[in-house]
Amino acid sequence: MTDTIIKIDLNKSAYEHDNVHNRWHPDIPMVATVKPGDDFIVECFDWTGGQIENNDDASDVRDVDLTKVHFLSGPIAVEGAEPGDLLEVDILDIGAFAEQQWGFNGFFSKQNGGGFLDNHFPEAQKSIWDFNGIYTKSRHVPGVEFAGILHPGLIGCLPSRDMLDMWNTREKELFDTDPERTPQLACLPYAETAHMGRMKGDERNSAAAEGARTVPPREHGGNCDIKDLTRGAKVYFPVYVDGAGLSVGDLHFSQGDGEITFCGAIEMAGWIHMRVNLIKDGMAKYQIKNPIFKPSPMVPKYDDYLIFEGISVDENGKQHYLDTSIAYRQACLNAIKYLTQFGYSEAQGYAIIGCAPIQGHISGVVDIPNSCATLWLPTDIFEFDIQPNANGPVKHLDGSVDIPKAPDLK
Amino acid sequence: MTDTIIKIDLNKSAYEHDNVHNRWHPDIPMVATVKPGDDFIVECFDWTGGQIENNDDASDVRDVDLTKVHFLSGPIAVEGAEPGDLLEVDILDIGAFAEQQWGFNGFFSKQNGGGFLDNHFPEAQKSIWDFNGIYTKSRHVPGVEFAGILHPGLIGCLPSRDMLDMWNTREKELFDTDPERTPQLACLPYAETAHMGRMKGDERNSAAAEGARTVPPREHGGNCDIKDLTRGAKVYFPVYVDGAGLSVGDLHFSQGDGEITFCGAIEMAGWIHMRVNLIKDGMAKYQIKNPIFKPSPMVPKYDDYLIFEGISVDENGKQHYLDTSIAYRQACLNAIKYLTQFGYSEAQGYAIIGCAPIQGHISGVVDIPNSCATLWLPTDIFEFDIQPNANGPVKHLDGSVDIPKAPDLK
Amino acid sequence: MTDTIIKIDLNKSAYEHDNVHNRWHPDIPMVATVKPGDDFIVECFDWTGGQIENNDDASDVRDVDLTKVHFLSGPIAVEGAEPGDLLEVDILDIGAFAEQQWGFNGFFSKQNGGGFLDNHFPEAQKSIWDFNGIYTKSRHVPGVEFAGILHPGLIGCLPSRDMLDMWNTREKELFDTDPERTPQLACLPYAETAHMGRMKGDERNSAAAEGARTVPPREHGGNCDIKDLTRGAKVYFPVYVDGAGLSVGDLHFSQGDGEITFCGAIEMAGWIHMRVNLIKDGMAKYQIKNPIFKPSPMVPKYDDYLIFEGISVDENGKQHYLDTSIAYRQACLNAIKYLTQFGYSEAQGYAIIGCAPIQGHISGVVDIPNSCATLWLPTDIFEFDIQPNANGPVKHLDGSVDIPKAPDLK
Amino acid sequence: MTDTIIKIDLNKSAYEHDNVHNRWHPDIPMVATVKPGDDFIVECFDWTGGQIENNDDASDVRDVDLTKVHFLSGPIAVEGAEPGDLLEVDILDIGAFAEQQWGFNGFFSKQNGGGFLDNHFPEAQKSIWDFNGIYTKSRHVPGVEFAGILHPGLIGCLPSRDMLDMWNTREKELFDTDPERTPQLACLPYAETAHMGRMKGDERNSAAAEGARTVPPREHGGNCDIKDLTRGAKVYFPVYVDGAGLSVGDLHFSQGDGEITFCGAIEMAGWIHMRVNLIKDGMAKYQIKNPIFKPSPMVPKYDDYLIFEGISVDENGKQHYLDTSIAYRQACLNAIKYLTQFGYSEAQGYAIIGCAPIQGHISGVVDIPNSCATLWLPTDIFEFDIQPNANGPVKHLDGSVDIPKAPDLK
Structure with missing residues (x-):
């Protein structure tokens, strides 16, 4: 022992x-x-x-x-x-x-x-x-x-x-x-x-x-x-x-x-x-x-991904120079927006990409002025289908459950 | 057709x-x-x-x-x-x-x-x-x-x-x-x-x-x-x-x-x-x-990687704030240095990580002030063993071959 | 709990x-x-x-x-x-x-x-x-x-x-x-x-x-x-x-x-x-x-295999008709023989293919009279290299350790 | 060239x-x-x-x-x-x-x-x-x-x-x-x-x-x-x-x-x-x-499988002794039957498991008298969902298309 x-x-x-x-x-x-x-x-x-x-x-x-x-x-x-x-x-x-x-x-x-x-x-x-x-x-x-x-x-x-x-x-x-x-x-x-x-x-x-x-x-x-x-x-x-x-x-x-x-x-x-x-x-x-x-020989294999791109233009439209953090932030925001179409709150989308085994890849760091980063969201972790199709997304959640928030004190 | x-x-x-x-x-x-x-x-x-x-x-x-x-x-x-x-x-x-x-x-x-x-x-x-x-x-x-x-x-x-x-x-x-x-x-x-x-x-x-x-x-x-x-x-x-x-x-x-x-x-x-x-x-x-x-169901599977970390302190020792591009640059430089121990020139190391199916992952983007990025180098692409071991690296190349260089004109 | x-x-x-x-x-x-x-x-x-x-x-x-x-x-x-x-x-x-x-x-x-x-x-x-x-x-x-x-x-x-x-x-x-x-x-x-x-x-x-x-x-x-x-x-x-x-x-x-x-x-x-x-x-x-x-999303990934074929001709040279068990037995025997060249006893080879995450595939079941089966041996489970090369195998074990045997009574 | x-x-x-x-x-x-x-x-x-x-x-x-x-x-x-x-x-x-x-x-x-x-x-x-x-x-x-x-x-x-x-x-x-x-x-x-x-x-x-x-x-x-x-x-x-x-x-x-x-x-x-x-x-x-x-580093990765078991009791209920071919035949028949519930003809099911990258694994060859074989059917090759669920299968095909047959001349 x-x-x-x-x-x-x-x-x-x-x-x-x-x-x-x-x-x-x-x-x-x-x-x-x-x-x-x-x-x-x-x-x-x-x-x-x-x-x-x-x-x-x-x-x-x-x-x-x-x-x-x-x-x-x-x-x-x-x-x-x-x-x-x-x-x-x-x-x-x-x-x-x-x-x-x-x-x-x-x-x-x-x-x-x-x-x-x-x-x-x-x-x-x-x-x-x-x-x-x-x-x-x-x-x-x-x-x-x-x-x-x-x-x-x-x-x-x-x-x-x-x-x-x-x-x-x-x-x-x-x-x-x-x-x-x-x-x-x-x-x-x-x-x-x-x-x-x-x-x-x-x-x-x-x-x-x-x-x-x-x-x-x-x-x-x-x-x-x-x-x-x-x-x-x-x-x-x-x-x-x-x-x-x-x-x-x-x-x-x-x-x-x-x-x-x-x-x-x-x-x-x-x-x-x-x-x-x-x-x-x-x-x-x-x-x-x-x-x-x-790496370990033993990690969860989620091989079907939906992949979101982001570039180093920030949410206000401002152009940054090869800033990979900003590019990744945009990929994150794109993924969260996407998830809201299936009924998640934005906070729930944020929690999912923070907690689930998503991957963040550095895709382009030389194509001035834009870095490109990608967020790989495994689709098999969801109980319902989140893939795009011609009919559009189905709202699977009714919004009755959300993530508890504690407002700032003043 | x-x-x-x-x-x-x-x-x-x-x-x-x-x-x-x-x-x-x-x-x-x-x-x-x-x-x-x-x-x-x-x-x-x-x-x-x-x-x-x-x-x-x-x-x-x-x-x-x-x-x-x-x-x-x-x-x-x-x-x-x-x-x-x-x-x-x-x-x-x-x-x-x-x-x-x-x-x-x-x-x-x-x-x-x-x-x-x-x-x-x-x-x-x-x-x-x-x-x-x-x-x-x-x-x-x-x-x-x-x-x-x-x-x-x-x-x-x-x-x-x-x-x-x-x-x-x-x-x-x-x-x-x-x-x-x-x-x-x-x-x-x-x-x-x-x-x-x-x-x-x-x-x-x-x-x-x-x-x-x-x-x-x-x-x-x-x-x-x-x-x-x-x-x-x-x-x-x-x-x-x-x-x-x-x-x-x-x-x-x-x-x-x-x-x-x-x-x-x-x-x-x-x-x-x-x-x-x-x-x-x-x-x-x-x-x-x-x-x-x-992603495609059909990509080369190189599953044995040696992974290099980099943080957003640049090669001159200067501390940057959550700069993922700099963190990735350090991971790249670390990988190149490592490869030179097996006989590659630095230029050859640079070419390898530019051309081979390495992965670049965004690992940490919130732990102020350092971003952390990782470069995943597949080990199976090499004809010899590049894994670390107690005996140290073996130089497999004698330096007789390098990547042609064209000096700047003046 | x-x-x-x-x-x-x-x-x-x-x-x-x-x-x-x-x-x-x-x-x-x-x-x-x-x-x-x-x-x-x-x-x-x-x-x-x-x-x-x-x-x-x-x-x-x-x-x-x-x-x-x-x-x-x-x-x-x-x-x-x-x-x-x-x-x-x-x-x-x-x-x-x-x-x-x-x-x-x-x-x-x-x-x-x-x-x-x-x-x-x-x-x-x-x-x-x-x-x-x-x-x-x-x-x-x-x-x-x-x-x-x-x-x-x-x-x-x-x-x-x-x-x-x-x-x-x-x-x-x-x-x-x-x-x-x-x-x-x-x-x-x-x-x-x-x-x-x-x-x-x-x-x-x-x-x-x-x-x-x-x-x-x-x-x-x-x-x-x-x-x-x-x-x-x-x-x-x-x-x-x-x-x-x-x-x-x-x-x-x-x-x-x-x-x-x-x-x-x-x-x-x-x-x-x-x-x-x-x-x-x-x-x-x-x-x-x-x-x-x-299947589970979480299984050990050993992706580099050495694969042994077997056909439904038994170890005595007798031809059987599409017998996949015999074909797999030959693949097993082939793998064991191979491992002995690196210093393992045959019993150790048998134990390895019984215990390690090898795969057994049914490869051909219609090409009369021979079934074909394959045994997939992961190479990364060994501390030394078991791949074939022009120099031939290296004996890594000296035979001083083997698997205890209890002879039949009488 | x-x-x-x-x-x-x-x-x-x-x-x-x-x-x-x-x-x-x-x-x-x-x-x-x-x-x-x-x-x-x-x-x-x-x-x-x-x-x-x-x-x-x-x-x-x-x-x-x-x-x-x-x-x-x-x-x-x-x-x-x-x-x-x-x-x-x-x-x-x-x-x-x-x-x-x-x-x-x-x-x-x-x-x-x-x-x-x-x-x-x-x-x-x-x-x-x-x-x-x-x-x-x-x-x-x-x-x-x-x-x-x-x-x-x-x-x-x-x-x-x-x-x-x-x-x-x-x-x-x-x-x-x-x-x-x-x-x-x-x-x-x-x-x-x-x-x-x-x-x-x-x-x-x-x-x-x-x-x-x-x-x-x-x-x-x-x-x-x-x-x-x-x-x-x-x-x-x-x-x-x-x-x-x-x-x-x-x-x-x-x-x-x-x-x-x-x-x-x-x-x-x-x-x-x-x-x-x-x-x-x-x-x-x-x-x-x-x-x-x-094996190749480059093969289609279909990692979500539905896996069918078969044992060496034949389709007439007869018990055979560790016959892996019969066990695999039962796994094949089980997969074909399953596919018919989604609208395929049996012939189409047979063609799918013959042509698609299914895997056949030898699972048990010692548990007398039954061999056990498994057929791994990749689910991602289908345009519709073939996974089991509480509601039962949906027929996606209307039977209007089948595989041409040429009767024996006799």
Whole structure:
């Protein structure tokens, strides 16, 4: 029976767990040690540490404290790992806890985090998704059921001191270009809510003041939100500190490419089963800067897609120069509009492309001035036919069910 | 036997063909008429109209006249098509001409067009790819062979007058923000080299002065360079003028997502076999702004990938805000670096990710400030093993073969 | 949290469980009741009821009592189900018990059950396979690891009285054509070891005397050993008695098409999560005699295969007439021979094609006198390259490890 | 431009072509020579040599002379090939002739060849299939269209003298067990209609008297009718004579596993583009008896299947012992019955499972006494929904179109 090397108690606060942390810093003490070749299980909080509940009230999503995220389990020391190595991680399995077979998806208020389409969905909304074996469906989004691609949204090794400094410097420079912006341009260190694991006292305080926030993906991987890092995948992470210091969290039951709603996937607490190995000096041997990985042989195959194009002209008709994010935003908006013709609300359409295993492809990045991006919507996840035909769409939903919204407070 | 409704003569200039045009304008006369349900074949020049030759000298790529591109076959009238309809196009097959079983891939000089990585590859280079049935390989890029995903880089219907005006307005606005930039921010109308099909005299001249250039993808589709519009796919195009006016060209034997080298795919002359149908009033019924499509049941399956991540910190270490193009550029550079460890030159690595059926995925677009993009490199296209392992990479190529380069003239 | 409607205790004999049975009979009492739309979990013994242990001694496989198999959990009543309906079963998930993360594969002695290649492997052998998340590997078969396609080998509804009689009649007729044969031609009813669930006394005894053995697949499904009935699949079973009476067991972690070793798959105890619905009068509406099903969207994708052909000329050179079983046997023998060139023993080769997700295809059944069958061996499950090349195969194994064998007694 | 090394003239009889033969014999003279590494094109008659026409009269299928088949193009000598080598053949592409974009499927009369279901379809019928790029459909089978998996039904190298003798001996032994049977148990040598290529006079006559018929697949491959030997596949053939002597023919546009209708696939004339290489002494190195192959990266992906089970109890209720052919026949009959509920005639159902890319899987071959086989019917090839649901099937066809039948003359 595989060892569970990090256990958590969902009835206690994440802050009461010293095997959990929510900032990146080279000095966070290891909480467990494994050897190359070992496999082991790690339990994880949901990314918010339990701030969101299974109910029909979105006020918890509206009021979430985003300085507290993401709660990560670790760091785990790997014997023999040294800076410059590659840490090979086999993701063997992932699951929700038996007693908590559900997850949540949220749109943050534009006042508090926002999201990819926050100009269109400025207020907080929340949908709850129940897990039924490999499948999930939501009482807030009728007519759709799909198999999950379970994955950790956030995984990587501790940064070195130099890397941490580089992160803080470059992100501060960006932040300073528009410090009043909402949402902000970057999440800077914030000591008050930092959870530095087993660090204590002054050491904790000074580390908390400079610990990198967990929001962005960076060189070490981190919050990549890549759905393809699913069970069965093999990932090669750069190592920057002795022992590597692998941390993981932000488990997702399913997510579309882009994690467009920001809160973002179907978020859940649960466990992850991993196996580690080392490629000594692998960073130089293979010229690795960011993690590389191999996909799983086992992912849901939804092979019939309806594909939406978007170009880098924004919703106001303004022409942008090869901006792939704007192109993808247009593809998202096109897909949502399409779904409304079958009876979905726009919010439900947004939740579907955020939660379901849609794909986002970069199609053209050189044909000035327009980038072209495509959103691949699997048609088999719907209980009814959403393909175009000469007769036009049929409204299958009567609008009686929608996704709960919590208006901003003032 | 299926009718070939547009025939071309490769021994004559594209300008001598009145069933070809290289600008978008609502008044270009139809050159053929088909009925809903018909299938037919259309012959096409390569996008440059034959400017590039099968040899080892890249000066033709360096000196290409980009104001002449792309030469499109059409427009084709579809009986009964009216503005607001959707034109359903089944792409039934695509091929190179029997006597011209090769294509080219080029990097444009940064002085003349550039490309996605033109800061790294500022001078013109050209590789030639031979076609062997469904496979292709290049004498300039040893050790790699793959099955093509043949597709038209450029296809769509004529714009209406209003749409044309909108295009010209918004692109001019962008251009005017930095009119001296090289490469330029947008390709504006340019009458001199415009080929307006069967238009003549003053009518031709005034249309040429405002005809939209074919470079960017736009609402009607156009130069989407989506490799997935391959034989077997079904595409739904918005119709803006009576008769629809379907034009097509820029055939590719293969291309990676993004068409990153700009010249871009494995470019070829050839033919395309299509079938058309109409969904009357389909744009309103389905709320369609850009084309949508369904993928082919028949595409090369390369299911073992090595996946490279990139984030929106550029190669100089500068932090950008959720810029997915920059994130994808980093993933591209990471893949190229990796391939050099097996003996490829950087230029060969660039050509491989431009030509082979790599995928580009949008992975994270909300985790401020970093977008995350991934480049999926199929491992089975290589004659040798490119997977990472504990022993490190083996150099399989000795550097004796590289991609011809033509230095800029001064 | 989903209800577990049938629980078992692995520390007690299957015979002590009244929610388990090992014969098919219309009068076996239901042990649980569910409604259409319900989902629920059922726990299952391994098919032998715990006769085989995790050790390196194959004597338990040699001495297994095959009159006791298969232990099935059920029958489960579905409210409203009537003869002639179709019972739609969604297989939502399957797993091994947390405390028993292993399974076994065996070759039976030709004296006691045999198998597809028992002339080549006449004595009992056993390999143990450890589960690591979605993957499995065996200490007895080095160099191979693969993701499982978990499935119930045996599932179906209770037969009606008429169907039971038909089964017994036709199988007895076959048996009587060669009653002394070893292995026997059919497994006839055998009261002594029959477990009739909650039946008691005379009723039990008379039912036990006629209860159909569970070995063959029949009209109701039963022991189909179809690996594709995996989690995510949807199956439509004919209903023959009021309440349907769904029973299930013989869980497999993985299996190749054909279950050629008879004991057969990687056999395990565990649990299965299902959801049921009804299509009233579905057998007549759709003219269904045997179950039909839809595959899962989620199965391991091993897309690079080496494919072995076999024809219906047996290993002694004798020509048979369109005998597809013999053709498949030759394909199996060809694959085993091939694997020995890389260092595997023939027994290891046999275990690999029995356990791994190989495919068996019927290729030609009309080209007299030879059937043609193909065995598809996934190459990516091996740690080394097994593809043919000009240099010839490399022996990767030194023969120091093999599959334990227990010689026949006497 | 690739050389076409064997050209044919469809306006002349196959017998007038000396680069064609219809028997296997070691002494048939080579008609072309290639070197390892070469690629080349070979033109082929349809298997009957043009006996079947594109019309609505099945009398040509009824009256076909099956002693004349199959007309093969070759043999082709490969320089340096010796007995014991493996001939590696890359199938690079396959196509129909531009002027003959159609194929035929037939059921032979039980009096003349029969087929897998000849007890159910005893009289000759014929359907014509038109090719539209990668797709095909038939005026005789409405509502179905699919992409072809083009392949040669028949390909292999010349047998040695010893192998030829072995074939003739074992097939004669089988034939002699029931020499009066119709259809016959085996096709023995038949000199009258033998086409021995460039052999002449007495040499031709004595070779014709012993030349093996081309109907069955044998050790060298031959008439395997494996749809997966499609363009993109790589096949390794045993070599038995100096120069190998590769011959090919019986091109198919599409076929279901088993080629159940015997005439059998969608049969066509056309061309095949191949590349050859050698593995010296490969038969011993890899212990190869029958050909092995690797599948193409490029085959139509129809991933949504409805799967029909069959067991080895025949249509009269008789129990057979592990007879996989009977099990597959039941699965075929079950699929045909199912399709009739949507309006197809049984003959149309038979043609669909014979022509479309269905799969036939061997599911269980050890669960005495019943084999279990499955037929995988892709649902996306139908223009309407054929999935089961609570409302029952909808008849989409009115029976006004059926497959032409030619009654036996008697």
